[in-house]
Amino acid sequence: MAWSGKFDDMFIENDGNTSAWNQRQPHHKMPAKKNLNTNTPSIIQNLQQGITISLVGVILMRDSPRSVFTKKTPTKERYCISLTLRDSVDWFINATYWGEKAMINSISESFKIGEVVEIHNAMVMAANSFDEKFKPWSPSPFTLNLSEFSNITLYTGPDRDKYLSCSHLPIKPASDYYTLEDVNINGQTLHGENVNLLVAVKKLGQIKDITTKTGKQMKRCELKVFDETCQLFGLILWEEQIINEAVTWIPNQTVLFINDVRITFDEFRNGMISTATSRTVITVNPDIMEAQHLYHFAQLGQDENGTLTENEIDPDISEITDVFTVKQLKESMSSLTSTVQYGIIYGFISWFDVDSEHKHFVRLRCADCSTLFDDNSPMCVNTNCTSASEFNMKPPITEFSIGTAVSDYTDTLRGCFLSTSAAESLLHTNPEQFPFLSINKKTQLKWEVLFEKFQIYFKIKKQGFGTKPYRIRIIQCIPISIQDLTNHFQQQLQ
């Protein structure tokens, strides 16, 4: 299946106000339209308390019918479903539909997450902070109440595509999420917190019927997800509506932006796990660049071992032929068309502090799932990994982690990382032995490398998270003579 996200229609005109993520604070200075004529749909941004409205929006999230006894009718069981409706990039609102059991069940069966609907005779009410705690975060200070006198229908009008495209945008800024490695490393300090995640689908577990302590029938299943930093992470789904969606998600293809997922420390697994709650909103294949990167990464993950060491993906250096000066490379970085760029620089290593006593230049990575080991933990921190238990633990992979800078006569490129094989050939030692070398030996090795002439093979990868949009990895450094260098420049001049 091809990537279904569209990137050219990220912003949807919203009442003449082209929105951006940083303008998402509700601003109520806008003159609110008196919309007593319920035939013309209102827009969420301009709602006013106490009026009855019609509204068109895409269903971002909804739950299953539930029964409640309210203060008003303590003896009579009432039924309701909650919906979250969105009508523009920035604006969405929670709504509750109340009614008899049969009516609510019938509504529940008719409308799925992701459908565009039109509601009529909805009452705009001030959002009650207690109720809102159990609903998705909304920028609107209001909530909608629907009853037997209201109506909900599928919207088939001319703007349907405009509303549909909203459903592919996360409800929080696209950069506001944790990587799974962050979650694992933060560990128990995140216990009980709601965070946002950007993950790809790995596998949907078995769907089980559960009866809760209060006798309520529920479904439960565990979805395994992953990202570029962690191969397997558990997401528990309880809501039947979300589980119905989840069965359509495709392993190694579907990307999810999960807003407000609850992170907990699971004592049984001795690690972190996430749970979708009534506050959680899941955006499927979000229209953001970070998701497209993850989509490509997820597809690469379909090799037979399921391992993701970068060396397996890189071509042989004999196939890398594009030559850059550092200046050319820096200039082209902002306009790189592909996710990964390989090339060669004729230059030298200008930063190589391998004799520093304050840094670790070696790290451990799990042999099963590639998760980096936490400095404080002698084993894999990924709870979903079989190596997370000391009984099944495979010996971890030891690798170099050496930051460096590459220079030539045009400029310097800082923040590069040496691949383990490049570091091994520069240092003539492996990452297992390196920590045991004396400082004098390390200083000697440093000066054997610094400012020497190399043909430097690099890989630049666009990455979707953190403040640095690129990861620059030196794949190999081949020593060259003055004669090689002269030949190279003479060829360039011709």
Ligand SMILES: [Zn+2]
């Ligand atoms: Zn592991």
